[in-house]
Amino acid sequence: MSAGVELKQAGTPAPGFTGSIGRMIMRFVIYAFSIFLIMGPISSLIIWSFAEKWYWPHTLPQEWGMKYWARVLEGKMAESLSLSFGIALLVTFVCILLCVPLSYLIARYRIPAKSLLLLIFLLPQAFPQLPVFTNAMEIMYRWDLVGTLTGVTLIHLVGALVFSVWTMVSVFQSISVSLEEAAINLGSSRVRTFFTITLPIALPGIIASSLLVFLYSLDEFTGSLLIGSPFITTMPVYMYNSAMGYEMQTASVTGLLLMIPGIILLLLMQRFMKSEYMAAFGRG
Amino acid sequence: MDIRLDQVSKQYGNSSGIENITLSLPQGGFTAIVGPSGCGKTTLLRALAGFHDIDSGTMRFGDRDVTKAPSRDRGATMVFQNYALWPHMSVFDNVAYGLKLRKMSRAIIEQKVHDVLTRVEIPTHDIKSRKPQHYSGGQQQRIALARALVIEPNLLLMDEPLSNLDAKVRSRLRVEIRAIQQSFGITALYVTHDQEEALSMADYVVIMKDGRIEQVGKPQEVYYQPQTLFAAQFLGESHTLKVMKDGKPMQLVLRSENIRLQPDQIPAQLYSEYPAVAFGDGCYSFHAEIGAPLFIGSTYRYMATVQGQTFFVDAEQLYPPGTYLATIPAERAYWFENGEKADTFSQVI
Numbered sequence: 001m002s003a004g005v006e007l008k009q010a011g012t013p014a015p016g017f018t019g020s021i022g023r024m025i026m027r028f029v030i031y032a033f034s035i036f037l038i039m040g041p042i043s044s045l046i047i048w049s050f051a052e053k054w055y056w057p058h059t060l061p062q063e064w065g066m067k068y069w070a071r072v073l074e075g076k077m078a079e080s081l082s083l084s085f086g087i088a089l090l091v092t093f094v095c096i097l098l099c100v101p102l103s104y105l106i107a108r109y110r111i112p113a114k115s116l117l118l119l120i121f122l123l124p125q126a127f128p129q130l131p132v133f134t135n136a137m138e139i140m141y142r143w144d145l146v147g148t149l150t151g152v153t154l155i156h157l158v159g160a161l162v163f164s165v166w167t168m169v170s171v172f173q174s175i176s177v178s179l180e181e182a183a184i185n186l187g188s189s190r191v192r193t194f195f196t197i198t199l200p201i202a203l204p205g206i207i208a209s210s211l212l213v214f215l216y217s218l219d220e221f222t223g224s225l226l227i228g229s230p231f232i233t234t235m236p237v238y239m240y241n242s243a244m245g246y247e248m249q250t251a252s253v254t255g256l257l258l259m260i261p262g263i264i265l266l267l268l269m270q271r272f273m274k275s276e277y278m279a280a281f282g283r284g
Numbered sequence: 285m286d287i288r289l290d291q292v293s294k295q296y297g298n299s300s301g302i303e304n305i306t307l308s309l310p311q312g313g314f315t316a317i318v319g320p321s322g323c324g325k326t327t328l329l330r331a332l333a334g335f336h337d338i339d340s341g342t343m344r345f346g347d348r349d350v351t352k353a354p355s356r357d358r359g360a361t362m363v364f365q366n367y368a369l370w371p372h373m374s375v376f377d378n379v380a381y382g383l384k385l386r387k388m389s390r391a392i393i394e395q396k397v398h399d400v401l402t403r404v405e406i407p408t409h410d411i412k413s414r415k416p417q418h419y420s421g422g423q424q425q426r427i428a429l430a431r432a433l434v435i436e437p438n439l440l441l442m443d444e445p446l447s448n449l450d451a452k453v454r455s456r457l458r459v460e461i462r463a464i465q466q467s468f469g470i471t472a473l474y475v476t477h478d479q480e481e482a483l484s485m486a487d488y489v490v491i492m493k494d495g496r497i498e499q500v501g502k503p504q505e506v507y508y509q510p511q512t513l514f515a516a517q518f519l520g521e522s523h524t525l526k527v528m529k530d531g532k533p534m535q536l537v538l539r540s541e542n543i544r545l546q547p548d549q550i551p552a553q554l555y556s557e558y559p560a561v562a563f564g565d566g567c568y569s570f571h572a573e574i575g576a577p578l579f580i581g582s583t584y585r586y587m588a589t590v591q592g593q594t595f596f597v598d599a600e601q602l603y604p605p606g607t608y609l610a611t612i613p614a615e616r617a618y619w620f621e622n623g624e625k626a627d628t629f630s631q632v633i
Contacts, residue, residue: 176368181333181335182362183381184335186361201371
């Protein structure tokens with residue numbers, strides 16, 4: 001019996017050893033590749049943001065400095081930044097207000113032509129953005145909404161509602177009906193059941209979906225440019241304007257700054273996100 | 285409180301509706317509905333819970349007509365197959381939910397929650413900090429049972445509460461649920477597809493098929509005196525043989541455990557189409573070919589063949605394959621003619 005045990009022990013390390021080396025190489029390759037993919041484009045942004053003088057054929061800038069960071073931070077940029085955050089908050093708020101009840105109804109009740117309804121929500125995303133937004137712009141001109149906060153908020157909502165409804169419907173669908181039935185037959189009303197049972201259970205999903213909406217609104221460019229100009233300059237538009245003026249430095253600084261809320265929110269989202277909520281994106 | 289259903293019907297697009305169900309559940313009794321999937325047993329349970337309206341008929345809880353009453357006014361609480369415990373609340377809050385809705389004082393709620401959880405054998409020292417998902421499946425179902433019982437309902441409904449649990453826990457919880465139901469003296473309706481569960485737990489067993497009640501009775505009654513072909517076939521390890529009796533083609537339902545084998549050299553007396561069954565000494569007997577034994581634990585199971593029809597025979601002894609005389613006590617042989625119950629005792633063919 002002891003011989004058998006020894007044999008087994010002697011036999012095991014060899015395949016395990018080569019296996020772990022293979023895995024380590026695989027892992028290294030994957031890490032290296034993803035770092036290259038993610039950090040590659042960003043690294044040039046970082047270098048550009050600190051470059052005060054950088055001419056061809058030099059590989060790295062001739063003069064380094066914080067001049068552009070200072071210029072961006074004290075200039076109109078702060079204004080754009082707060083405007084962008086304000087719009088994003090407003091869009092997120094309106095989105096939650098509209099989408100939570102709507103998604104719940106879609107998820108729970110037999111609604112005629114349910115899939116058609118969901119498809120309609122998807123339509124603006126199905127077509128190229130530019131024609132959709134130029135058409136929207138035409139309508140907004142008629143209603144005097146171009147260049148106003150309302151106009152930009154509305155155009156952001158077009159895209160945001162898609163994210164929101166599709167994710168939240170799947171969040172509510174993932175909550176078993178029996179959880180609600182259990183509350184109702186203990187004596188709870190439908191409204192009370194929704195607020196004490198359904199909503200708290202759906203909350204992580206709603207938060208995750210709202211974070212996505214917030215990020216979408218913060219980064220939205222085409223609609224903001226077409227509807228917002230010339231009076232409403234959000235961060236992405238501001239960045240675009242400075243890049244158009246061949247101010248690579250300003251554009252880089254703005255770009256880096258815009259990444260910060262995104263990274264923070266995505267980290268937050270990871271905490272709330274469950275895999276079933278991610279499934280909504282697969283379908284969306 | 286007696287629960288009475290009268291001519292209750294509910295139609296669905298699919299087949300799982302119910303038709304003209306008339307049934308009464310006596311006060312304090314444990315009634316189990318058993319039947320194959322799609323027989324309407326869950327529909328009936330959900331109709332009683334008030335989760336959906338019925339098309340016609342009446343439902344009464346005692347003197348009160350609850351046919352149109354909303355679920356939350358009925359006091360019929362449900363225990364679900366998936367437990368349906370709320371994951372965002374502690375065990376205490378789960379159980380206290382129904383009490384809080386009744387605006388009871390904090391002290392009374394504490395008292396009742398602790399009492400009920402103690403009775404279902406859930407340790408109560410950490411119930412305010414632990415969430416239900418941190419308990420085992422069997423414990424979760426006991427918590428769900430406590431949540432349903434704590435508001436002292438008129439009727440306790442259970443929808444296959446044990447089917448998500450593994451076999452050992454299941455057979456233990458059967459005994460426990462039965463004991464808890466009796467100690468509370470509550471009227472209970474239990475839906476299951478598992479006949480063993482129904483027979484072992486219930487005071488009354490209701491056999492359903494295709495939205496209709498086939499038979500209602502005490503467990504021993506429905507098991508030993510099936511009134512319909514389906515009831516006979518559904519319960520036990522049952523086999524149906526087409527045989528010739530009194531010159532008429534009939535169906536004989538027999539259960540594997542009731543068949544005795546006797547070695548016999550005489551070849552089976554063959555009729556053109558059906559096997560012949562003889563009657564004598566209070567037993568029916570016929571010749572059957574026995575195949576190789578399968579050991580199934582406490583007994584051996586034999587595949588038996590008679591005129592191309594197969595059935596199982598369970599016996600403790602080991603028999604070599606060959607021709608045997610299979611005998612069944614007359615009171616354990618169930619005869620049906622065109623699906624209708626037929627007289628059992630009769631003369632030799």
